Amino acid sequence: MKLSAELAAFSARLGHDFADPGLLVRALTHGSLSSATRPDNQRLEFLGDRVLGLTIAEALLKADQGATEGQLAPRLNALVRGETCAEIARQIGLGEVLKLGRSEMMTGGRRKDALLGDAMEAVIAAVYLDAGFEPARAMILRLWGARIAGAEEAAFNPKTTLQEWAQAKGMAPPSYEVADRSGPDHAPHFRIIVRLDDGRQAEASGTGTKRSIEQAAASAMLHQIGDTP
Incomplete structure (x- = not known):
C-alpha cells in the first residue's frame, strides 16, 4: 500500500x-x-x-x-x-x-x-x-x-484552586451556571457564571469546551478575590 x-x-x-x-x-x-x-x-x-x-x-x-x-x-x-x-x-x-x-x-x-x-x-x-x-x-x-x-x-487548575479556597473559608463549593450557549455544535460559544456562597459572582465567555470556559470563570473569580498564584 x-x-x-x-x-x-x-x-x-x-x-x-x-x-x-x-x-x-x-x-x-x-x-x-x-x-x-x-x-x-x-x-x-x-x-x-x-x-x-x-x-x-x-x-x-x-x-x-x-x-x-x-x-x-x-x-x-x-x-x-x-x-x-x-x-x-x-x-x-x-x-x-x-x-x-x-x-x-x-x-x-x-x-x-x-x-x-x-x-x-x-x-x-x-x-x-x-x-x-x-x-x-x-x-x-x-x-x-x-x-x-x-x-x-x-497544571494550574483555577476550578480546583477556587474550590479549595471556598472550603478553607467554610463555604460550599462554587456553583457554575451556563447563562448562554450559542454557535454550532463543533464550535459552541458559552457564557458561564460562577457563584460563591457569599453572593459574589464572576463570569467568562468564549468559544470552546464548557470546561474551558468554566476554568476561565473560576480564574476571573480568583482575580476578584485576590487569590491568584
Missing part, C-alpha cells in the same frame, strides 16, 4: 516513514467511516493513550527530580488530556487528513477536540506498532516538548 501525497506529507510532519502505511490510514479513520473492511481508530486510540502517558510521565520525572507525586499528577493530566492532544493535532494539520463519514464532515468534525484528540492518540499507537517504543517516544517528545517544559503552569 502506498500513501497518497496528502498522507505522505502528513507522515513527514510526524517525522516518521511508515513501513506499514495501513497503520496510519487506520489511525486516521473515524468510526463514522468504518466498515467491515475499513476498521476505525478506536483500538489504536486505546493503545496510544498508554504510550503517551508512559512517555510523558517519564519525561516529567526527568524534568523535575524533586517533584512529589502530588505535584506530578496534575502536570501529567494537563499534558495527556484530550484538549492538549487536540492542540497538538491542529499543530501538525491532522484534521486536514482525518477520514470522516459525511455526517461528521457536515458538522465540522475536522475541528472537534474529541475527534482530533482521539486521532492523535491513534497516530501515536500507529507509530508504536510500526516501529516500536523508541520512535513513538521520540515523536511525542518532539511534539510535546515545549509543553513539557511548561507543565507546572499548565
Whole structure:
C-alpha cells in the first residue's frame, strides 16, 4: 500500500516513514467511516493513550527530580488530556487528513477536540506498532516538548484552586451556571457564571469546551478575590 501525497506529507510532519502505511490510514479513520473492511481508530486510540502517558510521565520525572507525586499528577493530566492532544493535532494539520463519514464532515468534525484528540492518540499507537517504543517516544517528545517544559503552569487548575479556597473559608463549593450557549455544535460559544456562597459572582465567555470556559470563570473569580498564584 502506498500513501497518497496528502498522507505522505502528513507522515513527514510526524517525522516518521511508515513501513506499514495501513497503520496510519487506520489511525486516521473515524468510526463514522468504518466498515467491515475499513476498521476505525478506536483500538489504536486505546493503545496510544498508554504510550503517551508512559512517555510523558517519564519525561516529567526527568524534568523535575524533586517533584512529589502530588505535584506530578496534575502536570501529567494537563499534558495527556484530550484538549492538549487536540492542540497538538491542529499543530501538525491532522484534521486536514482525518477520514470522516459525511455526517461528521457536515458538522465540522475536522475541528472537534474529541475527534482530533482521539486521532492523535491513534497516530501515536500507529507509530508504536510500526516501529516500536523508541520512535513513538521520540515523536511525542518532539511534539510535546515545549509543553513539557511548561507543565507546572499548565497544571494550574483555577476550578480546583477556587474550590479549595471556598472550603478553607467554610463555604460550599462554587456553583457554575451556563447563562448562554450559542454557535454550532463543533464550535459552541458559552457564557458561564460562577457563584460563591457569599453572593459574589464572576463570569467568562468564549468559544470552546464548557470546561474551558468554566476554568476561565473560576480564574476571573480568583482575580476578584485576590487569590491568584
